[in-house]
Amino acid sequence: MPRTRSSLWRDPSLPWVESRRACHSRACYKAHSHPTFSIGAVDAGCSYFTGAGEGQQRLTPGTLVMVPAQRVHACNPEPGQAWSYQMLHVQAEWLAQLRLESGLAAAKTGAPARISRLPALYRQFCSLNELLFSAANTVDKEAALIAFMGDHDFSEHPPLTAAPAPTLAMPALRGLLERIEADDPATLSLETLARQAGLGRYQLIRAFRAATGLTPHAYLLNARINRGRQLLRDGLALAEVAYRLGFADQSHFQRVFKAHVGVTPGQYR
Structure with missing residues (x-):
């Protein structure tokens, strides 16, 4: 093989x-x-x-x-x-x-x-x-x-029909995305995002998934991994990156990172 x-x-x-x-x-x-x-x-x-x-x-x-x-x-x-x-x-x-x-x-x-x-x-x-x-x-x-x-x-080139463009008509949802990208995603919670949007947690999950294709939790996790890529490029140690991103430990960070990026944090760095 x-x-x-x-x-x-x-x-x-x-x-x-x-x-x-x-x-x-x-x-x-x-x-x-x-x-x-x-x-x-x-x-x-x-x-x-x-x-x-x-x-x-x-x-x-x-x-x-x-x-x-x-x-x-x-x-x-x-x-x-x-x-x-x-x-x-x-x-x-x-x-x-x-x-x-x-x-x-x-x-x-x-x-x-x-x-x-x-x-x-x-x-x-x-x-x-x-x-x-x-x-x-x-x-x-x-x-x-x-x-x-x-x-x-x-x-x-033709767009993929299986991937329609997300609609972010709600100003509240657009504000959430901007906050996730600008703030530290490890410190944000579903309750915090729901409060900002003026929605209940269930309403937020449905609206957010319809707009982005991901639940708020999955989007936050993805944002943390993208932040981790930058920290690794900056030369930070794996343990320090895991700590800054709010993962329970280095092994947890490694598992999640590989599931999103396809290689381990060490290989990526």
Whole structure:
């Protein structure tokens, strides 16, 4: 049986981007979101992509999925099978500025994911990622990233019907999301959020899940993990990160982190 391999690329000179490659992986992910615009590519095997709506989309080799920031999603291999994939994460603010320079509209936060089965786009994405993982200089990598992200209008690709854009018509819900992203999510509780929204706890759970695809608890947990990624990139020790995020202990943090990210905190760091 082929050995599972996973590698992560980051460069302190390019803090707005990171990339990951996984081969023969059987890791499964909980529904989650990223504060970044993400592009995933299926290299081998098949997987199922789910968004905030009902249903799922089967992804075959050569497929690309473009996931806007804060779009709840999960992508997992077929039961009992392994798959290989690549995942590129680009800071949403950096991308919005680049799209503005290129005369293209940036994907709105929480917008539906989009899918591409174009062989040429898949090959270009693979070439970009190969360059990022190579020993090429930072200037060439940055130029390639800018060219790729600026050349392609991802809105031309069809949105996934299984992942409708969440409606955040209620100002109270929008305020909750802003508070979760701005405050320390480890200190927030369902009671606190319900009080801010002026809703009962049950009402809040239903409204929040309809808007984001996650319950308030799951959204808070996801926010803590995203905060943990940043703390690990800053070089904090695992025990310190677990403590700051309010986890009971380091092992609990490791289990939750791997369920969301696919690798342990130590591997990610």
